[in-house]
Amino acid sequence: MKFKKLKLFILTIITAIFISSAAFAETLKIGSMGPLTGPYAADGNDIANGVRTAIAVIEDEGGIEGFDKIELFTEDTACDPRQAVAAANKLINNKAIGVIGAYCSSATIPASEVLAEEDVIMITPASTNEKVTERGLKYMFRMCGRDDDQSKAAVKFLTYKKVKTIFIIDDKTTYSQGLAEKVAQGCEAVGIKVILHDHVNQGDKDFSAVLTKVKTKKPDALYMSLQNSATGSLMAIQAKRNGIEAIMLAQDAVYHPQFIEIGKDATEGVYLTFGFMDAETEAYKKFIAKFKVITGTDKPGSYSAYAYDSAITLLKAIKETGGTDPAKIKEAMLKMNYKGASKDISFKENGDSGSSYIIFKVENKAFKNYWDPETGKLFSETK
Amino acid sequence: MEYFIQQLINGLTLGGIYALIALGYTMVYGIIQLINFAHGEFFAAGGYMGVILLSFLSANGYLATYPWLCLSGAIILSMAYCSLLATGVEKIAYKPLRKSSRLSVLLSALGMSIFIQNGLMLTQGVYDKAYPTIFSQGGFDFGNIKVSYMQIVMLLITILLLILLNLLVFKTRIGKAMRATAQDKTMSSLVGIKSDRIISLTFIIGASLAAAAGIMVGMYYGSVGYTMGFVPGIKAFAAAVLGGIGNITGAMIGGFLIGMIEIFGAGYISSEYKDVFAFIILIGVLYFMPTGIMGENIDDTRV
Numbered sequence: 183m184k185f186k187k188l189k190l191f192i193l194t195i196i197t198a199i200f201i202s203s204a205a206f207a208e209t210l211k212i213g214s215m216g217p218l219t220g221p222y223a224a225d226g227n228d229i230a231n232g233v234r235t236a237i238a239v240i241e242d243e244g245g246i247e248g249f250d251k252i253e254l255f256t257e258d259t260a261c262d263p264r265q266a267v268a269a270a271n272k273l274i275n276n277k278a279i280g281v282i283g284a285y286c287s288s289a290t291i292p293a294s295e296v297l298a299e300e301d302v303i304m305i306t307p308a309s310t311n312e313k314v315t316e317r318g319l320k321y322m323f324r325m326c327g328r329d330d331d332q333s334k335a336a337v338k339f340l341t342y343k344k345v346k347t348i349f350i351i352d353d354k355t356t357y358s359q360g361l362a363e364k365v366a367q368g369c370e371a372v373g374i375k376v377i378l379h380d381h382v383n384q385g386d387k388d389f390s391a392v393l394t395k396v397k398t399k400k401p402d403a404l405y406m407s408l409q410n411s412a413t414g415s416l417m418a419i420q421a422k423r424n425g426i427e428a429i430m431l432a433q434d435a436v437y438h439p440q441f442i443e444i445g446k447d448a449t450e451g452v453y454l455t456f457g458f459m460d461a462e463t464e465a466y467k468k469f470i471a472k473f474k475v476i477t478g479t480d481k482p483g484s485y486s487a488y489a490y491d492s493a494i495t496l497l498k499a500i501k502e503t504g505g506t507d508p509a510k511i512k513e514a515m516l517k518m519n520y521k522g523a524s525k526d527i528s529f530k531e532n533g534d535s536g537s538s539y540i541i542f543k544v545e546n547k548a549f550k551n552y553w554d555p556e557t558g559k560l561f562s563e564t565k
Numbered sequence: 566m567e568y569f570i571q572q573l574i575n576g577l578t579l580g581g582i583y584a585l586i587a588l589g590y591t592m593v594y595g596i597i598q599l600i601n602f603a604h605g606e607f608f609a610a611g612g613y614m615g616v617i618l619l620s621f622l623s624a625n626g627y628l629a630t631y632p633w634l635c636l637s638g639a640i641i642l643s644m645a646y647c648s649l650l651a652t653g654v655e656k657i658a659y660k661p662l663r664k665s666s667r668l669s670v671l672l673s674a675l676g677m678s679i680f681i682q683n684g685l686m687l688t689q690g691v692y693d694k695a696y697p698t699i700f701s702q703g704g705f706d707f708g709n710i711k712v713s714y715m716q717i718v719m720l721l722i723t724i725l726l727l728i729l730l731n732l733l734v735f736k737t738r739i740g741k742a743m744r745a746t747a748q749d750k751t752m753s754s755l756v757g758i759k760s761d762r763i764i765s766l767t768f769i770i771g772a773s774l775a776a777a778a779g780i781m782v783g784m785y786y787g788s789v790g791y792t793m794g795f796v797p798g799i800k801a802f803a804a805a806v807l808g809g810i811g812n813i814t815g816a817m818i819g820g821f822l823i824g825m826i827e828i829f830g831a832g833y834i835s836s837e838y839k840d841v842f843a844f845i846i847l848i849g850v851l852y853f854m855p856t857g858i859m860g861e862n863i864d865d866t867r868v
Contacts (some may be wrong), residue, residue, distance in 0.1 A: 219683070221792050225693035354837070381837035385796045387786050390575035391831035391839070397709075398568050411695040412790060419701065419787045423713055444695040476633040 213273035215283025218258040228483025232238040236493030261286040270296040286355035287311030307488035322523035327537025333364035335539035352407035362407035415445035422448040469523035491522035568804035580824025581723035585778035587816040589771025602674040605798020613644035613778025613788035631698035644773035651772030685791040693790040775802035809860025
């Protein structure tokens with residue numbers, strides 16, 4: 183009898199411990215979306231790694247009160263609208279509070295509609311198409327810049343370079359074609375003649391036909407609006423081989439260490455528009471240090487830092503509100519104003535966080551800050 | 566005129582690649598009536614093997630001293646590797662299904678394609694791999710027309726491989742056995758031809774040609790990625806159909822035609838619709854000649 187009572191007592195205690203730990207041990211679930219397979223898998227992995235870095239940093243700082251674990255669900259969109267919707271549904275089923283992603287605007291837009299129905303917060307680190315934040319979605323935020331600002335920066339630079347004629351090539355995605363059209367309109371408005379706005383297909387490797395066309399038309403500038411940095415390298419290599427002497431200008435999706443690694447010498451002198459990032463700030467150094475621990479490389483993909491900042495912002499907001507109420511998290515995010523790894527972070531009511539596009543130039547196998555559209559001056563002059 | 570000639574050269578280079586890949590489709594179809602959807606992946610695997618070998622040679626300094634020796638060595642080794650890969654694929658995915666319906670083999674081929682593509686992604690990473698640039702530079706200038714050394718090398722290797730293949734199929738005993746197996750598998754095994762071995766051999770030849778194409782694409786364009794097999798695979802399949810699937814000469818003609826149509830469509834009309842032109846021609850030809858340009862009787866397939 184005595185033994186039985188003792189057993190019962192121990193059993194009760196054990197169950198009590200389990201129940202209480204289940205009650206207190208709550209896991210914070212957040213999601214990340216991006217193309218982890220398919221031709222844009224490199225960029226999707228950059229984003230996922232950025233988010234992983236952010237979680238590691240927050241956990242090192244003691245985590246978030248009320249949650250003893252942060253769990254990350256990484257979903258694959260493959261840059262495909264249908265798969266993006268499926269990924270969004272999966273994250274909803276997993277009860278993710280917030281989602282960082284996606285990469286391609288064409289995947290972000292349909293996924294965000296699904297997430298919006300369930301009031302899940304979405305912060306895109308990389309989708310620059312204007313429509314992303316212009317649909318009045320309550321919980322849609324954007325960490326990177328917008329294409330209308332990017333095209334303005336590009337056109338300003340072309341005027342600065344005294345370009346008279348331009349040849350534009352895009353690869354027909356929501357993002358790349360949208361941006362190319364904005365640049366074409368901008369050019370017409372300031373009197374730069376658009377000789378031809380041609381398109382190539384995603385996944386093409388051979389651009390000899392269109393580049394031969396470029397060569398015979400002899401434009402002052404060639405604008406490459408491509409969804410992928412490797413495609414950018416292929417085009418740069420073939421342009422050099424064809425003897426094209428025009429100024430080559432590309433955009434943020436081409437801005438990636440891979441562009442130079444593959445293109446090698448052919449990328450020297452290519453200009454690109456991308457958000458200004460100060461590698462000297464504390465926040466950036468902290469990001470890089472942790473990123474190296476997690477991925478083993480200190481050369482992050484172009485959107486890793488934006489993904490990192492997105493996740494940090496989300497986690498900070500959750501920490502501040504101490505709960506998972508999306509309305510409160512949104513409020514906390516809108517109030518935020520701090521120095522992130524990629525830029526100074528403060529959101530507008532529609533979810534945008536402002537653009538900071540500058541012109542980079544590839545010099546000695548590295549991206550160098552070249553020209554600032556705000557001041558209209560070379561970085562080498564201002565320093 | 567200069568523009569036309571330059572585009573013609575571009576078209577020949579691209580067409581040569583398609584022709585090499587199309588041969589693999591057409592040979593396999595000719596012998597076992599299987600559309601081998603994993604064929605594009607052999608092309609990608611060949612490209613990757615090439616970059617691994619050449620980077621190794623370049624890191625050890627051999628590439629700078631003996632460039633052409635290294636190049637031929639790399640091509641031969643990656644062809645050998647893809648032959649092994651193709652034998653494995655054939656043994657695992659196709660041979661057990663030889664007696665079952667054609668549809669199951671087709672699905673097995675699709676599955677194999679996804680498997681190899683993801684295998685490449687997992688082992689080689691998601692980032693594209695760069696080829697050493699030693700071969701991609703330099704060329705001849707004729708006025709405004711540029712012909713790079715690599716284009717000439719590619720064309721020469723393509724033609725050489727095509728001639729060798731023709732000799733093998735039409736002038737040797739093995740070739741005769743292949744043609745016999747293609748005509749009638751049961752009958753040919755009755756007269757003492759090991760048809761299983763001949764089928765494996767056909768896979769091997771097709772895959773090694775695709776591997777050669779993969780390594781040349783890598784060198785010419787400068788990089789390889791794990792998804793690179795898909796688009797050229799589809800185009801080469803179209804080329805094989807255009808030429809008359811099952812017919813070797815047809816596949817060569819089809820490959821060069823698809824390449825030319827694509828380049829001229831892009832050069833003279835719009836590169837936006839270049840694939841559309843290729844497929845319009847394909848549909849047009851098939852409408853009037855349902856068996857393709859060189860296709861003979863539909864039930865009388867040849868290697």
